[in-house]
Amino acid sequence: MVVEVELGRVKRSGRPGAARGVAAEELRRHNLATVLEHLHLNGSATRSQLTSITGLNRSTVADLIGQLTDLGLVGEEQGGAISGPGRPSPVVYLKPEGAVVLAVEMSVDSIAVATVGIGGHVYNQIRIARPRGHFDPDTTMSDIAELARPLLGALPQGHNLAGAGAAVVGIVRQSDGFVHLAPNLGWRELPLGQMLADELELDVPVRVANDADLGALGEYRRGGLGGVRHLIYISGEVGIGCGVIANGRPLHGVAGYAGEAGHTLVNPDGLMCRCGATGCWETEAGEKPLLRRVPAVESSGLEAVDAVTQLAELGDKPTLRAIAETGTWLGIGISNLINLFNPEVVVLGGLYHRLFDYLEEAVGKGMERSLAAPRSMAQIRRSAIGANAPLIGAAELALADLIDNPAAVAAR
Amino acid sequence: MVVEVELGRVKRSGRPGAARGVAAEELRRHNLATVLEHLHLNGSATRSQLTSITGLNRSTVADLIGQLTDLGLVGEEQGGAISGPGRPSPVVYLKPEGAVVLAVEMSVDSIAVATVGIGGHVYNQIRIARPRGHFDPDTTMSDIAELARPLLGALPQGHNLAGAGAAVVGIVRQSDGFVHLAPNLGWRELPLGQMLADELELDVPVRVANDADLGALGEYRRGGLGGVRHLIYISGEVGIGCGVIANGRPLHGVAGYAGEAGHTLVNPDGLMCRCGATGCWETEAGEKPLLRRVPAVESSGLEAVDAVTQLAELGDKPTLRAIAETGTWLGIGISNLINLFNPEVVVLGGLYHRLFDYLEEAVGKGMERSLAAPRSMAQIRRSAIGANAPLIGAAELALADLIDNPAAVAAR
DNA sequence: CTTATATGTTCGGCAATGCAACAAATTGCC
DNA sequence: GGCAATTTGTTGCATTGCCGAACATATAAG
Numbered sequence: 037m038v039v040e041v042e043l044g045r046v047k048r049s050g051r052p053g054a055a056r057g058v059a060a061e062e063l064r065r066h067n068l069a070t071v072l073e074h075l076h077l078n079g080s081a082t083r084s085q086l087t088s089i090t091g092l093n094r095s096t097v098a099d100l101i102g103q104l105t106d107l108g109l110v111g112e113e114q115g116g117a118i119s120g121p122g123r124p125s126p127v128v129y130l131k132p133e134g135a136v137v138l139a140v141e142m143s144v145d146s147i148a149v150a151t152v153g154i155g156g157h158v159y160n161q162i163r164i165a166r167p168r169g170h171f172d173p174d175t176t177m178s179d180i181a182e183l184a185r186p187l188l189g190a191l192p193q194g195h196n197l198a199g200a201g202a203a204v205v206g207i208v209r210q211s212d213g214f215v216h217l218a219p220n221l222g223w224r225e226l227p228l229g230q231m232l233a234d235e236l237e238l239d240v241p242v243r244v245a246n247d248a249d250l251g252a253l254g255e256y257r258r259g260g261l262g263g264v265r266h267l268i269y270i271s272g273e274v275g276i277g278c279g280v281i282a283n284g285r286p287l288h289g290v291a292g293y294a295g296e297a298g299h300t301l302v303n304p305d306g307l308m309c310r311c312g313a314t315g316c317w318e319t320e321a322g323e324k325p326l327l328r329r330v331p332a333v334e335s336s337g338l339e340a341v342d343a344v345t346q347l348a349e350l351g352d353k354p355t356l357r358a359i360a361e362t363g364t365w366l367g368i369g370i371s372n373l374i375n376l377f378n379p380e381v382v383v384l385g386g387l388y389h390r391l392f393d394y395l396e397e398a399v400g401k402g403m404e405r406s407l408a409a410p411r412s413m414a415q416i417r418r419s420a421i422g423a424n425a426p427l428i429g430a431a432e433l434a435l436a437d438l439i440d441n442p443a444a445v446a447a448r
Numbered sequence: 449m450v451v452e453v454e455l456g457r458v459k460r461s462g463r464p465g466a467a468r469g470v471a472a473e474e475l476r477r478h479n480l481a482t483v484l485e486h487l488h489l490n491g492s493a494t495r496s497q498l499t500s501i502t503g504l505n506r507s508t509v510a511d512l513i514g515q516l517t518d519l520g521l522v523g524e525e526q527g528g529a530i531s532g533p534g535r536p537s538p539v540v541y542l543k544p545e546g547a548v549v550l551a552v553e554m555s556v557d558s559i560a561v562a563t564v565g566i567g568g569h570v571y572n573q574i575r576i577a578r579p580r581g582h583f584d585p586d587t588t589m590s591d592i593a594e595l596a597r598p599l600l601g602a603l604p605q606g607h608n609l610a611g612a613g614a615a616v617v618g619i620v621r622q623s624d625g626f627v628h629l630a631p632n633l634g635w636r637e638l639p640l641g642q643m644l645a646d647e648l649e650l651d652v653p654v655r656v657a658n659d660a661d662l663g664a665l666g667e668y669r670r671g672g673l674g675g676v677r678h679l680i681y682i683s684g685e686v687g688i689g690c691g692v693i694a695n696g697r698p699l700h701g702v703a704g705y706a707g708e709a710g711h712t713l714v715n716p717d718g719l720m721c722r723c724g725a726t727g728c729w730e731t732e733a734g735e736k737p738l739l740r741r742v743p744a745v746e747s748s749g750l751e752a753v754d755a756v757t758q759l760a761e762l763g764d765k766p767t768l769r770a771i772a773e774t775g776t777w778l779g780i781g782i783s784n785l786i787n788l789f790n791p792e793v794v795v796l797g798g799l800y801h802r803l804f805d806y807l808e809e810a811v812g813k814g815m816e817r818s819l820a821a822p823r824s825m826a827q828i829r830r831s832a833i834g835a836n837a838p839l840i841g842a843a844e845l846a847l848a849d850l851i852d853n854p855a856a857v858a859a860r
Numbered sequence: 861c862t863t864a865t866a867t868g869t870t871c872g873g874c875a876a877t878g879c880a881a882c883a884a885a886t887t888g889c890c
Numbered sequence: 891g892g893c894a895a896t897t898t899g900t901t902g903c904a905t906t907g908c909c910g911a912a913c914a915t916a917t918a919a920g
Contacts, residue, residue: 056482056502056503058475058478058479058877059475059504059876059877059878059906060472060475060875060876060877060878060905060906060907060908061877061906061907062475063470063471063472063474063475063876063906063907063908064906064907064908066470067470067907067908070468082867083867083868084866084867084868087867090468091468092471092908092909093908093909093910094867094868094869094909094910095868095869095870095871095908095909095910096907096908096909098868098869099907099908119866119916119917119918120865120866120917120918121864121865121866121916121917121918121919122864122865122866122867122916122917122918123865123866123867123868123914123915123916123917124866124867124916124917125866125867125868126867126868207821216821217821265702266701266702282694282699282701282706283697283699283700285695285697287694287695287699287789288695288790289678289694289789289790289791289822290677290678290790290791290792290825291790291821291822291825292790293787293790293819293821293822293825294694294788294789294790295788296787296788296790296819296822297787297788299787299818299819300783300784300787300788301713301714301780301783301784301817302713302716303716304714304715304716304717305716305717311819313816313817313818314817368713371712371713372712372713372784373788375705375708375709375711375712376706376707376708376709376712376785376788377699377701377706378700378701378702378703378704378705378706378708379701379702380702404725405713405725405726406711406725407705407708407711407723409619409628409629409703409705410701410703410705410708413702413703413705470908471875471907471908471909472874472875472876472877472906472907472908472909473875473876473908475875475876475877475907476875476876476877479876479877494898495898495899496897496898496899499898504877504878505877505878505879506878506898506899506900507877507878507879507899507900507901508876508877508878510899510900511876511877531885531886531887531897532886532887532896532897533886533887533888533895533896533897534885534886534887534895534896534897534898535883535884535885535886535896535897535898535899536885536886536897536898537897537898537899538899
């Protein structure tokens with residue numbers, strides 16, 4: 037059988053777009069990354085397993101593991117694995133404290149911070165609710181710093197902080213973490229990456245990305261999806277956010293606007309959207325239309341979506357109908373995405389994660405309009421990591437730098 | 449400045465999905481591919497230019513060029529380049545006969561064959577019209593073989609046939625050229641790659657892909673778009689086909705259905721589509737709705753779209769209005785694609801290429817509903833290579849194997 | 861206790877790139 | 891015409907990194 041093997045990425049100085057050759061050191065970087073990524077995604081493995089998985093020679097793998105050990109990223113342990121005849125192979129395990137990242141999430145109605153070690157170990161995590169509305173960016177930065185401080189203080193002795201990642205509800209230029217627009221926070225043209233770096237006073241790179249894109253990344257890398265390489269993550273907050281992983285790679289478009297599915301057309305006869313156009317998906321399937329369809333919600337004292345959830349749990353018929361109607365529109369929009377991206381999995385996050393049980397059937401109905409073949413390949417799933425998908429994704433984003441080039445990053 | 453450098457792909461035996469390490473030979477493959485691809489896309493370059501472009505050492509580049517020369521793929525020439533002080537650097541040029549491919553296109557109302565050398569040199573090309581309708585696959589295969597024979601015979605002495613590529617109006621599994629479905633040709637579940645290989649009796653690999661995907665590839669690689677890495681190609685034939693290049697890579701989805709934009713929803717109040725759903729994009733913006741909107745067309749003796757074109761050229765008001773209405777719907781669909789993919793360029797091919805001048809304004813109007821920012825980055829263009837985009841793309845698909853691994857392929 | 865088996869370890873070989881020194885070919889200046 | 895400055899090709903050696911073979915080690919099975 038023949039499979040395609042894809043080498044990783046290097047950073048090198050040079051002008052953008054130029055075709056670059058590579059030297060021998062690049063081989064090493066790639067092979068270190070291959071081993072480390074396997075451990076990160078699949079957990080511990082014996083040396084002999086790593087040998088067969090990478091296809092490299094025993095002696096090469098031994099050398100690679102030696103280097104990762106020197107970098108403080110892995111350790112070895114005798115006798116962990118089930119063994120047959122022959123000399124037992126030691127189990128190689130990750131040391132989470134060898135590479136820790138700070139993950140940050142700036143969502144519509146909460147901010148969250150977590151410390152995460154390589155392998156996905158979450159040391160600590162805090163999320164605090166915030167009322168919706170526009171926040172002064174500087175206040176938000178200092179709020180985050182205040183949440184982060186105790187978490188960083190609680191990390192084990194001798195840990196190695198390797199980076200920070202942040203998810204934000206807005207359009208982000210990933211190269212430098214510049215936020216073009218975050219309507220739900222009232223932010224425009226903000227050098228968020230730099231601001232976070234300044235405020236956190238950490239001497240590590242800070243990466244920023246869109247929350248739905250990171251939700252997709254989180255689900256892709258840590259959602260227990262096995263070999264899935266094509267997935268869509270749909271997050272309902274105020275609007276509808278959408279992150280796409282195509283063939284194992286996040287889709288951004290030229291400036292990070294890719295996946296703005298909330299403002300695609302599904303109903304020309306629909307209402308006017310806040311974007312100025314008519315009939316956008318999120319005006320039919322977002323939070324606002326859901327609440328509009330539940331008459332009882334305003335009379336309750338609860339936060340709106342909580343009230344809907346509670347009514348649904350009580351089996352309130354009008355509420356269930358409202359959810360179903362919303363779900364049908366959700367499914368209609370998903371059918372478009374299925375036709376366009378032919379994914380293996382569509383993960384529902386945010387609002388849809390909470391209401392999944394009540395939505396599922398109606399979503400399936402709405403999806404009926406998509407082409408039968410791609411629909412049959414696409415599985416609709418509730419988010420496995422729930423509300424934390426963007427936060428986990430932010431950690432993955434920060435860890436990716438290290439995993440791509442362990443020697444360069446861990447050496448700092 | 450720091451740029452990302454992406455290494456290419458290798459073929460290696462092993463189980464799919466396994467993380468593979470790479471050895472030294474892989475470096476060479478990658479560097480050969482880098483040099484060859486640069487020449488293929490940008491034409492001749494001096495050795496010193498190649499040195500600075502690749503970032504490799506002078507002596508390494510000399511060695512690489514030596515190997516490509518031995519493979520018969522390039523030659524060197526003194527004095528071609530403008531020179532300043534210092535020893536002049538010889539110009540490295542491609543020898544198109546060093547790697548020739550056969551390109552095939554099976555479209556709705558024509559079939560075409562071309563012989564193309566590396567660097568994009570088209571030796572010969574034939575296209576014959578066919579009435580629409582369902583064709584026996586075997587007849588089509590022998591028709592293609594008959595067209596191909598004289599073209600292959602006319603190739604220069606000592607040429608090296610390196611592969612064949614085929615574009616087909618249907619859903620294709622690219623790994624083995626298996627056609628799931630080609631509704632406009634009446635084909636289902638057809639091992640087209642194998643059939644073509646058998647019929648053509650060429651001892652080279654045959655690659656098959658969807659025509660819109662290859663239209664996108666053709667425009668991307670040979671459409672004179674410079675550094676554009678995000679583009680969408682929209683081909684109007686009977687339906688609407690759509691090929692996407694995202695960050696320089698074709699988007700296929702898990703089984704090749706990605707880009708089936710023709711059956712995305714734009715108008716719930718619209719007509720029933722042949723796919724069974726209502727309000728699909730192609731029922732508003734495809735060829736059929738266009739013809740439906742031109743009352744005069746049936747009374748003319750011409751082939752339908754030719755008649756429309758002729759009426760438009762004559763300035764017939766009802767026809768221009770019909771085209772504009774179609775164009776507006778086309779633009780509405782494009783606005784969805786712009787929100788979802790954030791491309792730099794949207795190339796209009798097929799039907800829309802022919803009617804571009806009459807469509808352009810209305811398309812712009814339809815696009816107004818997309819988000820302002822991604823819209824402002826997306827340029828709508830008429831196809832630069834016109835009706836041949838899928839055919840050129842088929843050649844590029846076949847040449848890609850060689851470019852990715854010059855030593856392995858050219859050695860045969 | 862022996863044998864078969866699988867894996868770690870060591871060391872020499874090989875492939876590919878980089879580097880430095882030198883040679884060659886051009887421009888420009890006198 | 892000659893010479894310096896500049897750029898690039900060429901050559902030989904150093905370095906990096908992977909592979910393979912031989913050997914050592916640790917287990918299971920009989």
